[in-house]
Amino acid sequence: MRVDLFDFDLPPERIALRPARPRDSARLLLVEGEMISDRAILDLPQLLRPQDVLVFNDTKVIPAQLEGRKGEASIGATLHKREGLRGWWAFVRNARRLKSGDRVDFAADVAASVVEKGADGSVLLHFHGEEPVEVLLHRAGTMPLPPYIASKRVVDAQDASDYQTLFAREEGAVAAPTASLHFTERLISALDETGIKRETLTLHVGAGTFLPVKAEDTADHRMHAEWGRVDEATAERLNQARAAGGRLIAVGTTALRLIESAADEDGKVRPFEGDTSIFITPGYRFRAVDGLVTNFHLPRSTLFMLVSALMGLDVMKRAYAHAIDAGYRFYSYGDGSLLLPQPAK
Structure with a gap:
């Protein structure tokens, strides 16, 4: 149709x-x-x-919205699907600045490496460390409000x-x-x-x-x-x-x-x-x-x-x-x- x-x-x-x-x-x-x-x-x-x-x-x-940097480039990641214990596919703002092997540093000492890029433009991230990824996200992430809300106001504590x-x-x-x-x-x-x-x-x-x-x-x-x-x-x-x-x-x-x-x-x-x-x-x-x-x-x-x-x-x-x-x-x-x-x- x-x-x-x-x-x-x-x-x-x-x-x-x-x-x-x-x-x-x-x-x-x-x-x-x-x-x-x-x-x-x-x-x-x-x-x-x-x-x-x-x-x-x-x-x-989960608080799946992350803001980070790769060198001087600002990187925003919205996780959308788990891949194994430490991997997540993400829709990434400024993805053109990333290539396989690059490190992205997020808030609260949370970091991930780029594994590959998908055919749909999403990026597979592998999170560093031994803590469960959910723990890292609660430390560094924010609630992933839909874009039609997040574009009109700041995500705040009430949204949690x-x-x-x-x-x-x-x-x-x-x-x-x-x-x-x-x-x-x-x-x-x-x-x-x-x-x-x-x-x-x-x-x-x-x-x-x-x-x-x-x-x-x-x-x-x-x-x-x-x-x-x-x-x-x-x-x-x-x-x-x-x-x-x-x-x-x-x-x-x-x-x-x-x-x-x-x-x-x-x-x-x-x-x-x-x-x-x-x-x-x-x-x-x-x-x-x-x-x-x-x-x-x-x-x-x-x-x-x-x-x-x-x-x-x-x-x-x-x-x-x-x-x-x-x-x-x-x-x-x-x-x-x-x-x-x-x-x-």
């Missing part, structure tokens, strides 16, 4: 620079089939069924908690599964009382999620791989819930992509561990996911393509036009939506 079909105009003032406070006070756009209505995140217990399962991503964001979800357990993401940012203990308690179940899986979100689609046709775009895991017990519980009539509602596009990567042609979720580069566009047949809680996404992005695949491009264009007119807040710190497609006949 032509990428320009997924374009729309978004006024800059609709981009949220801080999350709602409290988190669960955010608005929620309900898109059910072709019907669109204005609700609130706290309405979720009434909008879902007792047998439904909310599936969360328990990845934890704001950009982390209630479910964050497994360190390795360089971007948050932002749909989960709306969930609080109060909301979880209300969901529990209604009988709605929840499960967690892990997908370490990479910075590639923010890269623009430069191709003119979706067939020519290549996704960056991200590492994920669905263990055997979780897969079995998801299958049991669905067999009993419950719906699998992914909380975030990351959880959705991992479930669909793990599901077979018959819709059974299998244990999964490894990389996925699944790219979901209109025409995709969903195997296991029945609905999605997600924030509002960028024009021409792979994530807007994904929600358009789930609900239909025309429906999502109408939904986004309504959200813009109604003053919804967009992107990572913005409001949410609940997308429930009509069941397939």
Whole structure:
């Protein structure tokens, strides 16, 4: 499909620079089939069924934004995918100044050497020393806020908690599964009382999620791989819930992509561990996911393509036009939506 079909105009003032406070006070756009209505995140217990399962991503964001120098050259690195114990692929500002073997000195006595450059322009860095790389990053790095926020204000101490979800357990993401940012203990308690179940899986979100689609046709775009895991017990519980009539509602596009990567042609979720580069566009047949809680996404992005695949491009264009007119807040710190497609006949 032509990428320009997924374009729309978004006024800059609709981009949220801080999350709602409290988190669960955010608005929620309900898109059910072709019907669109204005609700609130706290309405979720009434909008879902007792047998439904909310599936969360328990990845934890690491401080993956680094500033350093190679000689006189200023180098900025945004890590996006681990490679072994001490290696990370990174998108690098001023990468043209680097060659294999070069040393880059970051803050707090953290240093790395350039191993190689990838075909996509990213750089493989090998971090020096014996301390775990995560320890080094907590010493020298900052939270990797999306560019549409970081370009408008300074990343500060508040972001260390704001950009982390209630479910964050497994360190390795360089971007948050932002749909989960709306969930609080109060909301979880209300969901529990209604009988709605929840499960967690892990997908370490990479910075590639923010890269623009430069191709003119979706067939020519290549996704960056991200590492994920669905263990055997979780897969079995998801299958049991669905067999009993419950719906699998992914909380975030990351959880959705991992479930669909793990599901077979018959819709059974299998244990999964490894990389996925699944790219979901209109025409995709969903195997296991029945609905999605997600924030509002960028024009021409792979994530807007994904929600358009789930609900239909025309429906999502109408939904986004309504959200813009109604003053919804967009992107990572913005409001949410609940997308429930009509069941397939």
